[in-house]
Amino acid sequence: xxxxxxxxxxVDKKKILKGLDLKVNAGEVHAIMGPNGSGKSTLANxxxxxxxxxxxxxxxxxxxxxxxxxxxEVRACEGIFLAFQYPVEIPGVNNIxxxxxxxxxxxxxxxxxxxxxxxxxxxxKEKVKLVKLKEELxxxxxxxxxxxxxxxxxxxxxxAVLEPKLAILDETDSGLDIDALKIVAEGVNSLRHxxxxxxxxxxxxxxxxxxxxxxxxxxxDGKIIKSGHRELALQLEEKGYxxxxxxxxxx
Amino acid sequence: MSTSAIKHYVDxxxxxxxxxxxxxxxxxxxxxxxxxxxxxxxxxxxxxxKYTDVRPIIGKLFNVATLNPENISTETIESIxxxxxxxxxxxxxxxxxxxxxxxxxxxxxxxxxxxxxxALKDHRQLIAEHISGFSAAEHNGFTALNTAFxxxxxxxxLPPNAAIEKPINLxxxxxxxxxxxxxxxxxxxxxxxxxxxxxxxxxxxxDDSDYFTNTVTEVCMKQNAHLQHxxxxxxxxxxxxxxxxxxxxxxxxxxxxxxxxxxxxLVRNDIHSRLEAEGAGIIMNGLYMATGKQHxxxxxxxxxxxxxxxSHEIYRGVLNDHARGVxxxxxxxxxxxxxxxxxxxxxxxxxxxxxxxxTKPELEIYADDVKCAHGATVGQLDxxxxxxxxxxSIDAHTAKSLLTFAFADEVIRQIKLDPIRKxxxxxxxxxxxxxxxxxxxxx
Numbered sequence: 054x055x056x057x058x059x060x061x062x063x064v065d066k067k068k069i070l071k072g073l074d075l076k077v078n079a080g081e082v083h084a085i086m087g088p089n090g091s092g093k094s095t096l097a098n099x100x101x102x103x104x105x106x107x108x109x110x111x112x113x114x115x116x117x118x119x120x121x122x123x124x125x126e127v128r129a130c131e132g133i134f135l136a137f138q139y140p141v142e143i144p145g146v147n148n149i150x151x152x153x154x155x156x157x158x159x160x161x162x163x164x165x166x167x168x169x170x171x172x173x174x175x176x177x178k179e180k181v182k183l184v185k186l187k188e189e190l191x192x193x194x195x196x197x198x199x200x201x202x203x204x205x206x207x208x209x210x211x212x213a214v215l216e217p218k219l220a221i222l223d224e225t226d227s228g229l230d231i232d233a234l235k236i237v238a239e240g241v242n243s244l245r246h247x248x249x250x251x252x253x254x255x256x257x258x259x260x261x262x263x264x265x266x267x268x269x270x271x272x273x274d275g276k277i278i279k280s281g282h283r284e285l286a287l288q289l290e291e292k293g294y295x296x297x298x299x300x301x302x303x304x
Numbered sequence: 305m306s307t308s309a310i311k312h313y314v315d316x317x318x319x320x321x322x323x324x325x326x327x328x329x330x331x332x333x334x335x336x337x338x339x340x341x342x343x344x345x346x347x348x349x350x351x352x353x354k355y356t357d358v359r360p361i362i363g364k365l366f367n368v369a370t371l372n373p374e375n376i377s378t379e380t381i382e383s384i385x386x387x388x389x390x391x392x393x394x395x396x397x398x399x400x401x402x403x404x405x406x407x408x409x410x411x412x413x414x415x416x417x418x419x420x421x422x423a424l425k426d427h428r429q430l431i432a433e434h435i436s437g438f439s440a441a442e443h444n445g446f447t448a449l450n451t452a453f454x455x456x457x458x459x460x461x462l463p464p465n466a467a468i469e470k471p472i473n474l475x476x477x478x479x480x481x482x483x484x485x486x487x488x489x490x491x492x493x494x495x496x497x498x499x500x501x502x503x504x505x506x507x508x509x510x511d512d513s514d515y516f517t518n519t520v521t522e523v524c525m526k527q528n529a530h531l532q533h534x535x536x537x538x539x540x541x542x543x544x545x546x547x548x549x550x551x552x553x554x555x556x557x558x559x560x561x562x563x564x565x566x567x568x569x570l571v572r573n574d575i576h577s578r579l580e581a582e583g584a585g586i587i588m589n590g591l592y593m594a595t596g597k598q599h600x601x602x603x604x605x606x607x608x609x610x611x612x613x614x615s616h617e618i619y620r621g622v623l624n625d626h627a628r629g630v631x632x633x634x635x636x637x638x639x640x641x642x643x644x645x646x647x648x649x650x651x652x653x654x655x656x657x658x659x660x661x662x663t664k665p666e667l668e669i670y671a672d673d674v675k676c677a678h679g680a681t682v683g684q685l686d687x688x689x690x691x692x693x694x695x696x697s698i699d700a701h702t703a704k705s706l707l708t709f710a711f712a713d714e715v716i717r718q719i720k721l722d723p724i725r726k727x728x729x730x731x732x733x734x735x736x737x738x739x740x741x742x743x744x745x746x747x
């Protein structure tokens with residue numbers, strides 16, 4: 054589904070990703086771990102198409118298409134979804150209407166008719182239960198006055214409604230207490246599907262106690278320096294990142 | 305340039321005098337035209353007019369319109385009328401009252417809603433007592449010009465304890481005229497003790513005629529009177545509009561002013577409220593949207609003269625293309641006005657690199673126990689918000705329109721009168737790209 058080869062990315066002329074390789078197949082859950090400043094969020098943003106992230110070398114291929122030149126809204130229509138680390142508040146733009154516009158833009162892209170108001174509301178009612186988000190929040194402006202946990206749950210809620218093919222969760226666990234973490238994890242797990250891939254970007258492994266990844270990668274200094282299975286995350290939890298760095302330096 | 309313009313209007317004044325009934329306002333008209341001769345029109349050398357050059361207006365030498373207002377077809381009026389708004393409506397065409405197109409419903413005893421020309425016959429005393437509360441120093445060339453040409457407009461007077469539930473709509477339509485013309489509408493609003501009214505001044509251009517609307521509205525608020533005032537400016541894109549709203553507020557009186565400026569090539573809106581007694585308060589909401597080469601200037605001024613007075617002001621501007629905006633909000637807290645509560649904010653959204661705004665909130669405080677805050681911002685659309693929407697598959701154009709609408713709607717959503725709010729939301733959306741896609745958001 055997603056194939057990243059030798060990816061180099063600069064932000065404000067500063068090199069952040071320096072030859073990253075990653076292959077993610079449909080149905081898989083990958084965790085990208087790494088210390089602060091290693092380039093995790095850059096990877097998430099570059100996949101979603103944020104301005105200001107210059108791809109200076111390498112390729113990103115998604116469903117056989119070159120992702121690099123694709124505007125963010127087209128990526129979204131193609132099934133890419135980024136759950137933001139810091140979801141922005143948008144005063145004056147209603148949550149539900151935004152989601153409906155998003156949904157219908159995706160449907161139009163696929164050549165499908167828009168959902169009518171009732172179908173859409175039924176879908177919303179079903180999905181909102183998944184993340185235990187208070188329904189009254191949905192009629193507010195996007196994320197306005199939401200607590201940190203509510204913002205993160207709203208991201209997962211949107212993801213559940215839009216049913217992406219490739220979901221990227223950027224530090225979705227940060228700032229969540231254990232109950233909220235479980236709710237978010239349940240929401241994500243319910244979306245695991247044989248034709249959907251999920252990339253979880255995280256600093257800590259605690260989210261991985263609830264969402265068990267197929268593969269774990271360690272990102273350090275703009276490259277993936279080690280890949281493994283779930284046990285790798287536990288090792289990192291126990292021993293920190295230093296030993297992986299040394300192993301990589303020795304190799 | 306100013307000299308020939310002044311001569312033009314003085315000649316016109318003398319010519320018109322033969323037409324005008326000689327009434328008790330004649331002395332005021334005379335002194336106003338003399339004042340205009342003496343002071344002339346404002347120039348950019350005056351601080352209050354620093355960013356607004358009125359030479360395009362004074363260079364035009366406008367005449368009065370000759371069209372008979374009753375000759376405008378009912379279909380034309382019906383196509384403009386806001387049918388959802390159940391209201392008392394006075395219709396003016398090119399500044400002249402049209403009895404045939406106006407609609408007045410039954411009114412409580414003692415309430416006067418009338419065109420000024422008839423009112424000058426029936427309510428001489430009332431008008432003489434209240435009109436032209438401008439001192440020579442407060443006048444500028446345009447208010448003087450308006451006063452010199454007082455002829456038509458509206459008189460609205462509520463006796464004590466009267467409340468008019470239905471809004472009063474003053475519909476000023478301009479156009480359908482082949483020669484450049486000016487109109488000088490003059491409105492007088494008197495709300496006696498404990499009375500309540502909602503009044504709309506709506507200025508609409510009918511076509512791309514060359515015209516100038518020079519309007520003055522004076523409001524007298526007695527103790528505990530409540531007024532919701534709307535000024536909706538939708539002149540044609542070629543038109544000039546200069547308007548002044550002057551309010552004197554008595555004890556515990558409340559004014560809510562909404563000023564929405566959408567049309568006009570060169571526009572200046574002035575609002576000046578004097579909070580003359582304890583507990584008086586005003587809320588001022590404003591939105592200006594300009595595109596192309598439009599120039600829109602909003603000047604507001606509040607004088608806090610007595611204790612426990614309040615003024616809360618929020619103005620927002622959206623400027624596109626080569627448009628230029630000016631905002632100047634002055635709050636003066638006089639020495640007796642302890643416990644004043646004054647908040648003022650002006651935010652501007654620049655949608656193009658060529659758009660420009662000059663904003664200046666001003667606070668002058670001569671009392672020591674007050675709560676005052678002010679601020680102004682000028683910015684572009686927030687990139688993080690834009691990316692968030694795009695990452696949710698909303699294309700860049702729609703996302704920009706959506707965020708622009710949301711910005712403007714912060715002002716419009718304050719409007720309590722549903723039909724007006726909806727009409728304004730629709731008008732604002734209509735001016736944005738991908739209007740149809742975002743129309744649903746205003747639902």
